[in-house]
């Protein structure tokens with residue numbers, strides 16, 4: 132028996148691009164406890180609603196997180212639309228959903244790359260990021276931005292996707308599907324990957340439900356919940372939507388779920404593209420949110436359910452804007468998964484929750 | 494050209510950025526832009542790094558960390574502020590918790606604006622940084638000779 136000692140992990144750590152600090156209490160290379168310390172990315176964005184009006188704040192909302200940037204602008208815009216009782220054109224809804232699903236593809240492939248990096252498979256990491264560039268090219272063609280798009284507005288979207296662009300999107304994603312499936316074969320079939328992920332950091336279904344884990348992290352532990360299955364907006368027009376589930380509960384299962392969700396998103400985009408109605412993409416927005424009007428909204432971000440709340444005060448500034456992000460839900464699961472794991476597996480476990488620190492701390 | 498400017502190693506730290514610039518920094522290192530073909534390698538160890546890529550508007554908690562990373566890097570060293578947040582605070586400059594710009598904490602040599610900063614801009618900034626690195630190396634040599 133050794134004596135327990137504390138090892139600091141982060142905030143500057145090669146495995147995570149973001150600053151997350153953990154104090155790991157270890158004894159004989161086994162983690163007894165992990166204590167997260169946060170606050171490295173806290174900027175105080177929610178406070179900005181007081182000095183930026185509800186249209187300007189959209190650009191701040193987009194910059195809550197650069198990976199799910201479009202999701203946040205969409206979630207915020209939908210919340211304000213509910214607050215003011217605005218009905219947006221159906222085409223705008225479809226366009227938003229298409230961009231949002233493309234963001235999910237880019238986010239998941241990005242994550243798969245980082246995961247490959249965490250278990251030391253450098254070339255796989257590079258291949259993932261190579262594929263991801265294609266999705267970013269599509270973003271650039273349709274919106275003008277690679278990371279931050281600024282196409283979503285309260286009342287609709289600012290740009291349309293022309294039929295020729297739409298067919299290009301479908302063609303590129305179709306091409307992506309083949310190459311991506313090759314990568315998935317490595318992720319799910321390679322024995323070195325398997326030995327680093329299978330059986331590591333398992334969270335039983337019961338705990339996952341109790342800790343209200345969301346997103347792919349929860350679904351890998353069999354939590355049958357995905358906001359998309361509620362059928363909001365354009366998702367309601369999908370012929371069928373089943374959340375991707377796994378019951379293995381370990382790091383491997385989380386990888387499996389995300390691998391499958393990319394293909395699911397490609398299918399969703401193809402289906403929406405075939406059904407997209409013609410028409411306007413924006414309705415004019417006039418007036419301000421009413422005094423004490425309240426609205427909330429949920430959205431399935433790449434990392435899980437994100438909840439938005441807004442309150443008006445009669446002026447063009449909102450009284451309050453609040454969001455609860457998937458990672459803040461999942462941190463409890465992460466500390467549980469880290470308990471009793473090997474020090475060498477800490478990287479992998481932290482990564483499989485796909486923490487988004489800048490969303491969480493804002 | 495010194496050995497370090499032929500193949501500078503970079504270190505990246507996210508000082509309260511929104512991730513947008515971080516993934517662009519990584520994208521610059523990955524296929525597509527691929528600065529690794531020029532021998533520019535991302536390292537996690539400040540002592541191995543020549544160029545410090547900082548993103549984000551730096552909040553109170555991060556000041557000490559970037560100072561620490563900066564102090565741990567060996568001379569000559571260059572700091573590149575990536576993204577408008579790192580240059581001036583950008584959209585977050587009136588948030589209560591940010592100091593608004595990396596240059597308020599450590600000396601910055603090259604500024605790469607953009608929101609998010611484009612990988613091309615990062616590459617451009619790193620190339621400019623290499624020239625600064627050379628100058629600093631020369632100055633260091635001259636100082637040693639003089640001493």
Ligand code: SF4
Nearest residue numbers: 510511513576578608
């Ligand atoms: S410059 Fe823009 S993309 Fe970069 S960290 Fe700041 S807000 Fe994010």
